[in-house]
Amino acid sequence: MKEINQLAIVDMIAIDRDEKGMFIAYYQILNPPSIEARRSGPSRAAVYTYEVSAPTMGNMLEKTGAVMSRNLYTSHLQCYVVSERMARAGLLKMANYLENYKERRTNVYAIVSEDPVSKVINTFTLLDRVPGRNIRLLLDWHARRLGINKLPTRMNDLVEGIPFSRPTIMPIIQYKGNGSASLADRLEDINATKQSITFNGGAVFIKAKMVGKVSDEIKNTYYVLNGYATRKQETFKVNGETVDIALNDIQIKRKWITKDRLQIRVDGNIGIINNEQGVKLTLQNIEKMELEFNRTYKKKCEQFVSFAKQKNWDMLGIGDTDHGRKRWKDIQVEFEVHSKLTTLGNTITPYE
Missing domain, CATH: 3.30.300.210 (Nutrient germinant receptor protein C, domain 3)
Known part of the structure; x- marks a missing residue:
């Protein structure tokens, strides 16, 4: 049993790795009072993003204690966002970390960000106030449109595909706009696509390492000919x-x-x-x-x-x-x- 006011409920996690090999993680934490009813002031945002960095992924948990007063809780995690440069370097270390640590979920969607992950994760979404949920619903809608029961783009799909010859394809997300739409004033703009996130193409992974990109047409044909799409x-x-x-x-x-x-x-x-x-x-x-x-x-x-x-x-x-x-x-x-x-x-x- 855990007290709700002792938990930082994680909705989305974004991960990057800089040129020096330092891991940078962005944890998007739900703000329950804002989701329950419209508030003003500090409780207005539906989520808050915390940024931590560490030389290894195993040190992330310890680092979060320095920036937030609650324990990370990932049972409601919607998706992982991985930077393109980290994906091209390989996600084997990340996969091993998630598989070894029992509270890190691998059965959620994983996507690759073509733009800096800080832009993507710090962007307000409109129809769904929680960005992680917005991304998951976009992927679910994409799956239904292709007649796929479960879109094969979860982290465990990437892990299961490591021994095989057939690559795994994960969606690529892009940010449309200049600066990140991180202010609530963004919600007053009637143009919903002006500063938003959108899917465009797919990232091809072989042995948990990104080797290239494909268009939406190639990605969807891949789903059809491999028996995923109906x-x-x-x-x-x-x-x-x-x-x-x-x-x-x-x-x-x-x-x-x-x-x-x-x-x-x-x-x-x-x-x-x-x-x-x-x-x-x-x-x-x-x-x-x-x-x-x-x-x-x-x-x-x-x-x-x-x-x-x-x-x-x-x-x-x-x-x-x-x-x-x-x-x-x-x-x-x-x-x-x-x-x-x-x-x-x-x-x-x-x-x-």
Whole structure:
């Protein structure tokens, strides 16, 4: 049993490491009176950020006693934010520290900050007053949009991926603005995206070390082809006009044709979101749309494999199979895409 007024309830932790090897941690502590009701004065902020630095991660706990009068409590931790320079140096020490110390949680989201972590963690968020919760809800929404039950971007996903050939991808967060929006006056600005945090692309980790970045499109294709995602939005051309669709109920099946050939079959249902063709949706046109989508998405999958080989990243985890172990780049990957078109809206034919 612990008294609530003896605890510093940690909502988010950001970690950086400077050029001299000194670890810098930012602990964002909840301010319960501000969350319960609107207050003025010192209780106005929903969270407060404490900064400590130490030569090793194990010294952080001792250092916090010099800046805060309560014990750190991490059971409600929402996410970890790691600086890009620390991620590129490797997160193996951090993973070992979190795994060895029982009160440090690893089953929460972890993200990489492209900007200084001090900017990100000291920024007010609008719809959700607690920044850590705001980031977690953004990630949860991203997962639901792709039909993923649990987005594989937690710290323990990074740890579990260390022995394998397939990399782990964590989202990258950016700060939009100049100075950090750390003052409550920021909330009076109607432009919600002027000084805010946003996700843009992903950080690729191999053996718990960041080796590069990918776009959102590559990241989401990675989720689809590895069987994480069951939904995806796509755009392609039919008769020279744009068609936007939602690919639903995605199923991925892998089949070894020979020891050097891997076939990946993609099945899914197409729902029309936007059709700019300006022609009636006949059976012939529907069939043409299905064929055009199959061709376009097959080409995208092939480009994804070429990108992975160029970067020397085993994005499909072929090196974790018996046939592909230590020779994944030699495996020829072939794609088959099969789709069935259905409608989502009230009409099947565009207005003239």
